[in-house]
Amino acid sequence: MDIEYLKRQAADAAARAIELRRELHKWPEPGNEEFRTVDIIKRALEDTGLQVRHLLPTGMVCTISGDKISEENQNEKAEGMKNIALRADIDGLPIQEKPKLPFSSKISGYMHACGHDVHTAVLLGTAMVLSNNKHLLNRCVKLLFQPAEETMGGAERMIAAGCLRNPEIHSVYGLHIKPELMAGQVGIKYGCVHAASDMFRIYIKGLGSHGASPEEGVDALLTGCNIVNHLQTAISRSIKATDPAVLTVGSFHSGTAGNVIAGEAILEGTVRSLEKNVSDAIRQRMEDIVKHTALAAGAEGRIEFTKGYPELVNDDTVNNRIVKLAEDLIGKENLIRINSTSMRVEDFSYYLHNTEGAFFFLGSGFPYRENPPIHSDNLYINEKCIETGILMMSALCLYE
Ligand SMILES: [Zn+2]
Numbered sequence: 001m002d003i004e005y006l007k008r009q010a011a012d013a014a015a016r017a018i019e020l021r022r023e024l025h026k027w028p029e030p031g032n033e034e035f036r037t038v039d040i041i042k043r044a045l046e047d048t049g050l051q052v053r054h055l056l057p058t059g060m061v062c063t064i065s066g067d068k069i070s071e072e073n074q075n076e077k078a079e080g081m082k083n084i085a086l087r088a089d090i091d092g093l094p095i096q097e098k099p100k101l102p103f104s105s106k107i108s109g110y111m112h113a114c115g116h117d118v119h120t121a122v123l124l125g126t127a128m129v130l131s132n133n134k135h136l137l138n139r140c141v142k143l144l145f146q147p148a149e150e151t152m153g154g155a156e157r158m159i160a161a162g163c164l165r166n167p168e169i170h171s172v173y174g175l176h177i178k179p180e181l182m183a184g185q186v187g188i189k190y191g192c193v194h195a196a197s198d199m200f201r202i203y204i205k206g207l208g209s210h211g212a213s214p215e216e217g218v219d220a221l222l223t224g225c226n227i228v229n230h231l232q233t234a235i236s237r238s239i240k241a242t243d244p245a246v247l248t249v250g251s252f253h254s255g256t257a258g259n260v261i262a263g264e265a266i267l268e269g270t271v272r273s274l275e276k277n278v279s280d281a282i283r284q285r286m287e288d289i290v291k292h293t294a295l296a297a298g299a300e301g302r303i304e305f306t307k308g309y310p311e312l313v314n315d316d317t318v319n320n321r322i323v324k325l326a327e328d329l330i331g332k333e334n335l336i337r338i339n340s341t342s343m344r345v346e347d348f349s350y351y352l353h354n355t356e357g358a359f360f361f362l363g364s365g366f367p368y369r370e371n372p373p374i375h376s377d378n379l380y381i382n383e384k385c386i387e388t389g390i391l392m393m394s395a396l397c398l399y400e
């Protein structure tokens, strides 16, 4: 397919996709409650002549089959071309937006501060390009509109609901905005892109007493403070310096009054690591620290872990394909190799634990101005990135 033709198609679709992104931006919604967002997506796809299928109350797939593919052989690779899924996450964040824009969030305390409005708009623009060019499409493409990336791992439930089956998906692609890169650029990371997470909650049971008579009680608050301190050694003294890991205690609740010894404390936090054996070792150290620090104070301590998202590891072969296409479409100078692994998490990792695929970054920054990071209440997107996103996603589907 002629590259110039595809670029024109992407530019045309981007004009409409930017309007849709602004509409989505006005209505950021919490995970699993993206009902208005779903309506906007459905209407946009219907305008393009496409239908969606609900897999979850706010999770949908839209299947686009190339003209060369009959209903019967949807499950097979059409003439050697793999069935592809493209994923957009659609949820917003509980953040009050600062920039005053004509399309600023209309939902108080919520904002598309992670760019999921952009990811959704890119997919809607890609749907327009693919729908206009079904005669050139030699595979089956599924667009996944997934809820609750930020909170409850919508990806895992989309997979459980069958988003990678009927027709079977052979490769899955996802992208994420990156304000540190400029619009027009694409970032790629080989190997591990994002960490795995564990959440933990620590319960400390002491004994309440008068604030003037600590000897009559067991101070759960002080025990909690000691545990927070000792947890700082769980990584620094037990894990090799070359194995990246992070431990953060992010909340601490204890006590009811200034003149009372607190009888209980509850602490919450997260652990990030890149490998299971590292996360297992940290977990063991944490259990020991909590139990024994509490015991030394005469209190009881216990820790509960909840498994978070797994680590996100890109497939080299799929990455090579993205690199090759990006070099042809946007030029070598605009393809940025990312070397460091992020300790953040991303539930796209679930797809990659089920099928081959890759996750890449879409520059969304402006030259000559400050570009606040994702999850900032000041996030401000250079919408030119939407055209680049559509171009990349469409090419991944239309090219061999
Ligand atoms: Zn986010």
Ligand SMILES: [Zn+2]
Pocket: 114, 115, 116, 149, 176
């Ligand atoms: Zn995100």
